[in-house]
Every structure is written in structure tokens, then in C-alpha cells.
Amino acid sequence: MEQARERRLTFWERMQERYFSQSKIGKIFIYVVLTIWSMTTIFPLAWVFLNSFKESREIITDTFKLPTDPTLQNYVNAFETVNIGRSYLNSFIISGSVVLLVLFIGGIAAFAMARMQFRLRGFLQTLLVASLLIPSFATIVPVYRMMIGMDLVNTYRALIIPQTAGNLPFAILVISGYMATIPRELEEAAVMDGCGRFRMFTKVFLPISLPSFATVGIFVFLWSYNDLFSSLVLVSHEKVAPIVVLLSNVSSQYGTDYGLMTAAIAMTVIPVLIFYLLAQKTFEKGATSGAVKG
Amino acid sequence: MKGDRIYIFLFLTPAFIITGIFLYYPFIENLLQSFYNTDGFFNSTFIGLDNYIRLWNDEIARTALFNSLELILYVTVFQVGIALILAILVDSITKGAAFYRTTFFFPIVISGAAIGLLFTLIYNYRNGLLNEILVSMGMERVLWLTEQSSLYMVAIPTVWNYVGFYFVILLTAIQKIPNDFYEAAKLEGITGFQKMFRLTIPLIVTDLKTCMVLAITGTLKIFELVYIITRGGPGNSSEVLGTYMYQKAFEDTAMGYGATIAVLIVVLGLTLAFITNKLLKREEVTY
Secondary structure, three states, X not given: OHHHHHHHHHHHHHHHHHHHHOOHHHHHHHHHHHHHHHHHHHHHHHHHHHHOOOOHHHHHHOOOOOOOOXXXXXXXXXXXXXXXXXXXXXXXXXXXXXXXXXXXXXHHHHHHHHHOOOOOHHHHHHHHHHHOOOOOHHHHHHHHHHHHHOOOOOOHHHHHHHHHHHHHHHHHHHHHHHHOOOOHHHHHHHHHOOOOHHHHHHHHHHHHOHHHXXXXXXXXXXXXXXXXXXXXXXXXXXOOOOHHHHHHHHHHHOOOOHHHHHHHHHHHHHHHHHHHHHOHHHHHHHHHHXXXXX | OOOHHHHHHHHHHHHHHHHHHHHHHHHHHHHHHOOEEEOOOOOEEEOOOHHHHHHHHOHHHHHHHHHHHHHHHHXXXXXXXXHHHHXXXXXXXXXOHHHHHHHHHHHHHOOHHHHHHHHHHHHOOOOOHHHHHHHHOOOOOOOOOOOOOHHHHHHHHHHHHHHHHHHHHHHHHHHHOOHHHHHHHHHHOOOHHHHHXXXXXXXXXXXXXXXXXHHHHHHHOOXXXXXXXXXXXXXXXXXXXXXXXXXXXXXXXXXXXXXXXXXXXXXXXXXXHHHHHHHOOOOOOOO
């Protein structure tokens, strides 16, 4: 692997010498294109962060200038008028629970799917793959009725349970895919040491598969944290509403308070962005394995 | 292993009980609901295919369907196209590649709701980002969200949001191509653009196919951006199947009809995924 990488680099170096170093314009062109695209991702967010420290009036008059008199008023407003702290808490309770449930239930199921032999295995595998194609539109009406029937609408559980169900197939497939690659010798060694299946899971397979758990955890968290559709239907009440519902309300009710809007965007984006910068590798790995989910 | 039966049962039961009750059962139930005229609670009458006939004759539903298809076209072409170009370019540089990877990928982690709000501010007439740029260059303000433009204005953030995702998938695929292939190509005298079209792209065609299927099914699920930026307006001009389904089922409480639209979304997704798979059928390359 390491060797292949090195060879590839040298190949590209030669390649570059041929096409880009010799024609400097080619190289400059590449960097210009790449930089333009990275500007499109950075610039809008920088603009929002900058403006979130200005008064609404200043946002209108001097939208591109650095804040002359930086103020935290917009953030104070976000906490006082729309209670963004509450939504934050709701989001973390809901998405956190979904991640924990999916990892636990999905983890043990993945272990069984990957390392045990039974008759229905092939069928269940197919079923799991097929269920990746079910969009939440296609389950929401009956789920909403069930939640009304159980008197759970506008409680955390109303969103936690269906989101857990929706993310389990993805989690089981990715984690069991990872566990299937673990050498058989480890399993046999664990048996020699007198491990039962449960201890084998907690002592051997769980620690080795941690990278796949991290990948799944991150993606499930993002999907749950960002899921506006189910949240609007199942937990739209202010007391339990997650942050995306608050954003949607801000856009319809406070559409003229630019300061509040920029602060709300900044506050939604900052935690995930920091998280992303810290665990970038895992995120990107998730993208390639996440490709199994639509 | 001996005595596995009990563990298989123990380990699999929780997962399949939850998905059974809250994923598979609702999916079937949704299909059944589409044959009922129901507000979800008190009134429920079996009406056969009436919902489907209503859907067939529903002008707004037709607009939403065509808007969704149009969006799918733009989004697939531009998302995967831009991602492919960026991936090939990033693969050809050594300095700064990590920086571009980071900046291209990060819009994915931002929620559609936040991006929607962000683009509301960008498109805003009075002091949106775009109009401020125009004014600072001494030009007139433009009304960005009109009946003609609203669909494009929704397509742009959708493309922007997910380019990084396909970029990472494609870049990983390109970097997996073994050097020998390029060496052989060089011996054959294949270079430059010819190499890109005859070597790189054919070798990652499976990954391109995956990206296209994901882009198509993903665009069918689009909801947040439209809901926040335009609410399907002005005058239904940017209504898509997702927002229309939400409006019918939960704002007009026509749950049976909403369920019918959801069935259409599923059928459309399966059909398009199937067609894309057939059209791009190729031998898989393994190294």
C-alpha cells in the first residue's frame, strides 16, 4: 500500500513535469479553478459569520465590511427571543440517543450477521439492502398515525424511534461489512480462551471494529441532526423541537431580522464544522462507505 | 459454533423488531393507505384507485413531478460533472490537495435547513449577498426568486451542497487505479485528454454509476432546501414531490393522498435507479 502510493506519486510527478511544469499555464489554470470552487464554499459562510457580529442595520448598510463595533447582541437574541439553547439541547438529546441506540442495536446485529451461520442470513442481507431504498416520505404517514395512537407526538421518543429504525439497516450493513474482514483466527483464539459469544463481541470484535462504529456514528448523527422533514411532522412543538425546526421557524417568522438569522445559521453550523475539522478522515471515509445508503 | 442459536436470536431480535415495526410495517401500511380517503384518524373510506386517478389529473402534482425530474437532470449532471472535474484536477496536484479536500467536502456536514436559510440571505432582494455585489458594482438590484427562476435557484444550493460528497468518492476511486495502467498507456502512447477519456473515466465508471444513482435518488428526497428557500413558490413554480407530499399529508390533512404521492416517489426512485443501472451496464473492473 505504502509502496504503491509512493510509486503513484512519482508517476504523477513525471506526469506533471510533462504537462504542467513545462506549461506553467496549465498548472496555474488548475489552481485557479480549484480555488474558485473553494471560494464558493468558504465565502458564503465567512459572510454569515462576519455579519452575525453586526447589528441588523449595519448588515444592511455595510454587508462586506468587518464589523466596526462587534456585538454579541444577535447571539443574545437567539437565546432570548427564540430560545436557541433549548433547541440545541433537544437536538443533542434526540440525535445523541439515536446514535447510541443505532450503534448498540446495530452493532450486535451486525456481529450476528457477519460471524454466525444461520438459514435466513441471505434473506436478511437482501432485506437490509432493499430497505436503504425506503425514503422517509414512504413511512411518515403511518408512523405519524402510530405516534398519535401511542400519544407520543411531540416527545423525544416520537423522533428517536423512527430515526433509529431508519438508520439501522445502513449501520448493520457497514459494521457487518467491516467485521466480516476480521480474520477467523481471532475468533478461534477467543474461543480457546473460553469466551462466550457476548464476551467475544465486547472484548474482540467491538474494539477492532471501532473505526466502522465511528464512521456510522458520525453519519447517523449528521442525518439525524439535519433531518427537517421528520422533525417537522413528529416534534414541531417548541419544547421538543430540534434546531433545524427552529431554523425553519426563524426563516418564516423573523425573515427580516438579519442579525438573528445569521446568528442562528452560525450557531447551527459551528458545532458540526468543528467536529468535522477534528475528525475529517472519519467523515471522508464515511462518505465512501456511506455510498451504500441513498 | 455450538450454541449460537440463542445468540443469533438475541442479537438480531432488537434490530428487526424496531425496523419491522417502524420501517417495514409503515412502508406496507403506506401502500395500503394510498387506497383510502383518510385524514389519518376518524374518517377512512376505501376508494380504490381514486387517489391515483386524482394524482393523474392533479395539475400541481404534475408540476411537482416535472420540477423534480428537471432538478434530477440538473443536479445529476452538475453534481457528478463538477465533482469529476474537481477530482481529476485535485488528483493532478500535490501541493494544497489536503486544503481543497477539506474545503470541498465541508458543505455536506451543514444541514439543509441552515443552507436554505443561508441562501435565503444570499438571494434576498433588499440586502442579499448577490444584490449587494451588484449594487457595489453600480448595477441594479435583481429579483432573484421569480416564477421563471425559482427552480434554478433551488438547484444551485442542492448542487453546491453535495458536490464534495461525490468529489471524495471519485477522488478515492481515481487514486485506487494502479500505476501499471498508466505505464501501459504510456507505452501505447496514450496521453493527456485521451488518457483521461480512454483510461481514467472507463476505469472509474462503476463509481460514476454509483454517484449517479445516489444523485438521482438523493434529489428525489429533496425537501429542506425547497421548503425553506421558496416553500414551493412563487405560485407552485418550484414545488417538488417532497414538499407537495408534505403539504398534502400534513397541512391539508389529506393523508391518503399524501401516501399516494409517497408511493409515486418510491416507484420513480426505483425506476430511475434501475434505468441508470441498465444504461451504464459495464464489466466491473477489479484490480
